[in-house]
Amino acid sequence: MIAAILDIFLVAASPFVGSFLTAASRAWPDWNRVVAARSSCDGCGRTLGPLELVPVFSFLFQRGKCRSCGTGIWTLHPVGEAAAIMIAVTGVLATDGWITSLAVLLGWALLFAALVDLRTFLLPDVITLGLIPAGLAVSYGLGGLDELVWATLGAIAGYVILAGIGLLYRLLRGREGLGMGDAKLLAAGGAWCGLLALPWIVAIGAGLTLFGVAIASLFGTRLSRDLALPFGPGLAAGVFFGFLLARSPLAAG
Ligand SMILES: [Zn+2]
Known part of the structure; x- marks a missing residue:
């Protein structure tokens, strides 16, 4: 009720x-x-x-x-x-019960970060870093120590993967490709959804970003290899859907 x-x-x-x-x-x-x-x-x-x-x-x-x-x-x-x-x-x-409130609050926090990223090409630390301890606490609250371990591994791996790719890109191309904000956001995704959800989060994020590029080109944005496009909004959506996939009774069935 x-x-x-x-x-x-x-x-x-x-x-x-x-x-x-x-x-x-x-x-x-x-x-x-x-x-x-x-x-x-x-x-x-x-x-x-x-x-x-x-x-x-x-x-x-x-x-x-x-x-x-x-x-x-x-x-x-x-x-x-x-x-x-x-x-x-x-x-x-x-989702059901208290998880609904958690999912919606997570989604709104991610929406704010995505909107800032669209405008400024920066993800606000207050959201990306703030969501990491929040996600660890939620994982512990929902699944005890077991899930806290998966969430911690997810946060570490999420950061290392994207920060590593960003560093590699900078070394090879001599300019910024992936921002550290994206790495912090994927760390938050790992904290909320667990290590095993990371591939889903990245796949959804990449898919939506490409979809966004396709839409933008329909509206006349010229595509080139130097086109700057924020990965944050797609990644943020990936984290939200990753949490729903991990916590929805529909997905568990
Ligand atoms: Zn006016």
Whole structure:
């Protein structure tokens, strides 16, 4: 019963969480700007009314523009809001009990990191490093010492694999390929999902990143070998789905 109420609460709160996370990701690392990042127009500075703040719908209703000056609304606003809703709905459908809350909170934290990465090509340490002890604690809480060992191995291996690839790339190509933020994020993935989930996380992350590149090229982004593309958003999605795969009663069947 409590779990059902919590499920409803998570889904009902998700559009507003998404709106806040997107605004915060846009202001990061200047938290003082979080409120301004969503509550006023970028073009004319007009304070937005309550209807213009309704997540997703306000964007569609206004066709992505300010009603006074026509300045475009930041594209990631509806994307972040819609993603936050999908995270809550997926978490509720795929998991049971307290794991649902954990999965949704993990998903929202990852969403914030992914949005920051899309904008700045940096993953915030506060999320990637913060998720490592949180994941170890969750693994211990759900599976005792046994799972804590797998989670610890996963965190170490996740970091070493991507940091190693990044270092190798830098030596061979003489420039940054994979950021250390990606390595910290995969370490968090290992901590939440365990060592054995790492291949899944990387595979999902790579698949979604390539899918994103395909979509971007459809919209006219020219592809070249020097194209910089953030791996963080795909990897973040990989960690979220990895946790669902590891913890869902649907996947265990
Ligand atoms: Zn305006």
